Amino acid sequence: MRLFYTTSDFVYKGRPRQGIPFLCYEDMELVKPASDFLLWVALENPRIRSPATWRSYAEAIYDYFAWLDANSLSWDELPLRSKDVDEISNLALYRNWSLDVLDSRSGKRAMQPATVRRRLSQIMRFYQWAVARSRIASVPWDAVVISRAEGRSLGRVIREATLPKVHRHAIRFLTIDQCRVLLQNCGGHTIRLMTKLMLQTGLRNEECRTFPMKYLFDPSPDRRSRRIAIDLSPSDMRLKGGRPRRIYASGQLIKDLFDFANFGEGAERAKLYRMTEGEASPFVFLNRLGAPWSEKGLCNAYRKLWCPAPPAKPSLDFKVTPHMLRHTFATLELYAESQNRNIGYALAWVRDRLGHASISSTTVYVHCLDLLGERHLNQYEREIDALLIGGDEQ
Template sequence: MELVKATKDFVIAGQPYPGFPVLLWDSMESCVPANQFFRHYLLRGAIGSKRSWPSTGRALYDFFSFLQAHELDWRDVDRGEAKSLVSAYRDYCLDTCGLALNTTRQRLTYICKFYEFALDNGWVKRLPFGHEERTVKRELGFLAHVDASGGQVMANNVMPRCHKILPKFLSMAEIKSLLAAAENPHHRMMIRLALHTGLRREEIAAFPLAYVLDPDKVGRTERNLRIRLDPSDGSGMVTKGSKPRDIYVSRKFMAELYRYVTKIRGERASLSKTPQKALLLNQAGESYGDDGKSLNRIISETGKRAGVRVHTHMLRHTYATQTLVSLQRTPESGLEPLVFVQRQLGHSSIQTTMVYLHLVNEMADKAVLAYDDELNALAGAT
């Protein structure tokens, strides 16, 4: 029998759950344990965004497909071999498929959760993995000084160690090339909105027309204008976890947005029979659906024409890194650079934002080395 993946619409306690992942055998006999796990794990509310659900389904689908291809039974946790089923799948992902470390870790997280659920239900006698002591970096916080663990935690021993990979961002020269290659004015504004605000892809796609104002009618003493991103204000705004936050845009960029609305956007808006709440519209005059996934294609294709490898989230990294550099160069602004970027991006923890500080430090190191090389070259020429 062949394993296939499907989705099904469920209604639980009056709440619809469209596209709920379901694993089926080709005989249409339900893969009961996996589907029971889905209901338990996804519907308990531990994962706030339903957009994360498909990755859970893909992880188990791929794991069960791996077992089926090698004629293995997922319940065979006492195989008497050095390598467990989960360890074998981990090595398959990393070595055979060449998957990224983070992708493999994410899949293993769901698979291990499935086995913990199976153990609780008596479907297996023990877990196909153990735990080992590992050293981790603790987040700095209140009462951190009384933490006696020494940074030691018990970790899942099948999980590959996580090596922090710094996010990629565009240089100012690459930004210039990207914007020059964006001949379509709608696509150009899409890219500029990302670069000027650091918004996530789905936030760019949903950014409301109602948020764009004529800056000449707003207090002229303010250099930057505050925009309240609020999913509950009826504008159609979308944020991660539906959490409202304030962002700031320069008066000059707001003028550019206003000009786009009054001079250019109408070309596409006229193609739709109904008024659209979103600022950015597709070729049919409709807002970008599916959380703005098509923005990735538009931006990456623009990047190819510019000779720059880029995707939507890289523009967010670029905003964060370049803004942090700019704020550190102008301490007279009175802003705490890291805190400002944290709030602008909507990070719940400043530890998440600190990765950009590492990027800035790396940029500074390269600049110092380049400067030193130039000085050495000058010394050698004299």
């Protein structure tokens, strides 16, 4: 089983369509039902606009169909159900295998239950799509109807029995000392500034990697101690769901980014990009080869700090990921806004800074405030401001 993505040469109904996933067997024959679904995900489903989400669906469908192929099973084979026979569905068997498979190096579980649940949800969406198009008679799982009180009435909730139960884990964010140690050990000027930008604005990994040159300017000295609004547009950079939003960064950080891009390490890498591509880079941050950062490049850069390949020793004694920097920003921003406004307004403010589609996604940070407590948050706010707003050293 092979997973591919279309290039700009692929034209669908008169328009070039790049990045659309499709599956092929080893003999390069198209896996039609899976590929038709992935085409629908990318081009027809109005709720899924992000290529990153296309890839997420593609990886789930690829893993499932590869497992089916390896076990000589068919995707449209429904379990026999009668008073004498009660077969286990292929989807349930795949779920059990996913939860049980171990990593060959660490000996630990290869996939966390949350990852398995997400993949199963995407595969189940494929089956629902197939039923709607009469490609299969029914979905291969049972639904469990649960009653619960909703105000004065009794509501009914349908839960899919195939999905594994996932316990919620506490949001992981960095302490002040961890932020300080991380910045000290970033190694290069590029990684350090990317770290500062994410900590100060809550940008996602892909948003930081595609942060555009056109947003940079040299702020006047009197503006460097203020927060400056930056309007993010999906026409300039990658934004989840294509949702524009406004963020705020310190004038000093914008100055540091401007100097970096025009005179420092960023300018040197931009020169390599121009030599290769024949045009100026649209992005502030490039890797050491002068190319745009890959999807996993920043994650790998942080991983080398806390889990390097032997025999190297780790620089950090704690795990860090780009998304943990976003959690750190969100916790601090929610606290700062809640000091002068009610919690509802504060949550709406943070939702808009983070680009969440729903405020329910933002409410998880209320628990972070409870964990830290007001006394620690006051100190946290002061120290991280001092750490991030100060000028960056070359």
